[in-house]
Amino acid sequence: MTQHAPERRASTSQTRLLDAALRAARNRWHVHPLRPGQKxxxxxxxxxxxxxxECQDGHRKWEDRATTDPARIRRAWAAGPFNIGIATGPSNLLVVDLDVPKDKGSSDAPDGATSFKALCERADHRWPRTYTVRTPSGGLHLYFWVWLPERLPCTAGTLAPHIDTRAWGGNIVAAGSTTPEGTYTVVTDLPPASLPYWLLELLHTPPKPPATPAAPRLVAPGCATPRxxxxLARETAEVEATAEGGRNARLLAGARAMGRFVAWGEVRRDQVELAFQAAGEAAGLSAxxxxxxxRSALDWSIRTCRPREAA
Structure with missing residues (x-):
């Protein structure tokens, strides 16, 4: 009985992965096997x-050999407990990969989800409701249908830090696959939404990196109301006093709190930006x-604040 236990576990794993591959294929996603436990x-x-x-007329890469044919999928997964890859291009998918920095535990750098949320806010759109998979590292894969005559390429970090996209030439690990770090799991089980127009525009014209600001200068007296x-003095002081691990969140909250004063004309935006830039760098954050x-905090706050009379 003990001798056969490993075989039963392997068979169970293969069956589970085969089922996941067939589910993906039923969604019209072209799948191909990945190495067991790998990507x-x-x-x-x-x-x-x-x-x-298939290669008798010349080598065909995995993107060309990925399939939705249940018979071919069953034959492939009968050979072992392969993880599942999705060839995004042939599947008419663009998948936004929101990564988590490897050293997130000791860094205040924004992760992919934070960066993507900022992109949504700048475009004045909500976070898209679409098929979403959580990765073993804590990242997210957002699936979108793409129906375009052009072939969108993959990108790596061009939209914002820790945001990649997978389209033609790209491979994404499907839900149900398992690595030593854990399992890829569905967290929003909805049909993929169509690729948002604002996101397509960004893919065509990625945002330019911000220009290096001028050296901080003192705020001229009389240019802001007393309150x-x-x-501003209170919020920036709290940013400077915040310890590692919460600095970026405190900077975000402080800048958002000041956005209403900018919108009401009580202080110039450049004064607020310079003051928080100095406070954030003094706390140990990078420029x-x-x-x-x-920028993200002020844009959001100015856009969403209530009129001064209603505050």
Missing amino acids: SPALHGERTCPRTG AKAA AECRATI
């Missing part, structure tokens, strides 16, 4: 191509982190 394709590469079968000055967080 790399299990199909042979060009160097080891036997030039037989705006007091609020780039400060700029991105402050």
